[in-house]
Amino acid sequence: MQVINSNNSNNIFSCYTGVGLGNFDGLHIGHMALINTLIRESKLNGLSSVVYTFTRHTENILRKKLITPLLLTESKKIELLSETTLDYLYLDEFNEAFSRMSPEEFVIKILKSKLNIKLAVAGHDYRFGYKGEGDIPLLEQFGKKYGFKVVVIPPITCDNEIISSTSIRQSIINGNLETAYKLLGRNYSIIAEVVNGRRVGNTIGFPTANIHPEKYLVLPHNGVYITKTLLNGHLYNSMTNVGYNPTFEDVQQKTIETHIMDFHQDIYGEKIEVFFLKKIRDEKKFSNVEELIIQITKDMRVARDYLNIDS
Template sequence: MQVIYSNRSDINFNCSTGVGLGNFDGLHIGHMALINTLIREAKLNGLSSVVYNFTKHPENILRKKLITPLLLTEQKKIDLLSEICLDYLYFDEFNEVFSRLSPEDFVRLILINRLHIKLAVVGYDYRFGYQGQGDTDFLKELGKKYGFRVIVVSPITCENEIISSTRIRELVINGELETAYKLLGRNYSITAKVVNGRRVGNTIGYPTANIHPERFLVLPANGVYITKTLIDGKFYNSMTNVGYNPTFEDCKQKNVETHIIDFNQDIYGKKIEVFFLKKIRNERKFESVEHLIQQISKDMLEAREYFGIGQ
């Protein structure tokens, strides 16, 4: 898969393309169904498959202060899509000038002139152009006018619920990671470099790897989670606390602190990925450090039982 940024490349497609259109802000089961449809139909028709996306979520440009939390970083999106048979991932820059393009101008200037589109694959609720004025019916009309076919993918459901990024965000924010897994098709994860913390974990016998995720990334509800941690291509059993450490002096910044079970390597400065499997309990303030240590011991026992490992 080739990754292309519109503002860093003057590439002109010299081939006809099939293009997947949408925010793809979660790459959940519904998004992947659309992209797999795109890849299959593009191959059948001798087209190059392209997922068209933006470097920034359009809502975070248009709404300014009302930020839409993201379910994955740009790099995670690249990593996930590189695992399938997609030809191109095309990142365009969404800004206020771009947002004022009419639906037809978007099709003509971007899809026709730049991408040489012959097939568009979109979700049932896809909207485009200034203030979302274009819908799937209008896209089909423009397809007839400019000579490309449009496939509209029906909503994908799980347990009678339409899968959407909005719903998955709610689940992650509420700490319902096991349900989020069903809709995402993978465990929710956070990637960041390990940074120096206050080393409180070392003083109580449970050293942690502290990470500060990207600003707009969704963080699970405050609490303790059973997790898996990926370091240098290898998975380790772990337990992760998300929150403000209220038993000690409360932090102003929400922290993600991971204790990697039976692990004693120095990983400061390394990039790690923490996969959230199950919530153990909510974060709370304990009467003393001793009470906190007792609770962490109980949490660790539950984590070890989950992984099927002894003390």
């Protein structure tokens, strides 16, 4: 898969393309159904398959004070799409000038002139152009006018609920990682570099790798989670605390601290990916460090039982 960034390229496709349209925040089961349809239909019609999306979530440009927490970093999106047989990922820059483009201007300037489109694949609720004035019926009209076919992906449901980035985001915020797994089709994860913390974990026998995720990334509800941690290609069993460590009064910044089980290496400065499997409990303030150690020991037993690890 080739990644094209509009900021670094004047690339105009000479070949005809099939284009998948959307924000694709999360690359959940519904998104992957769209992308798989795009790839299949493009191959059947001799087209190059292109996912067209933006470097930043459109809502975070248009609604400056109401930030939409993201389910994916750009690098993770590229990684997941590179595991498919997609030909191109085209990342465009969405800004206020772009947002003022009318639906027909978008079709002419982007889909026709830049992407040389012959096939558009979009979700049933896809919107485009100024203030989202363009919808699927209008896209179909433009398809007839400008010579491209439109394939519409119907709602994809799980347990009678339409799968959406909004519902997945809410599941994660609520700490319901098992529901998020079903809707995403994979465990929610956070990638970041291990940074220096206060090393309190070392003093109580549970050393942790502390990470600060990218800004705007959605974080699970404060609490303790059973996790898996990917480091240098190896997957380790782990337990992760998300929150403020209220037992220690001086903590003001929300942290993610992961204890990797049966692991004794110094990994400061290394990049890790933490996969959230199941919540054990909410965050709690303890009267003293001894109570905290007793509770962490209980949490560890729950995690090791869930992961089927001998204590």
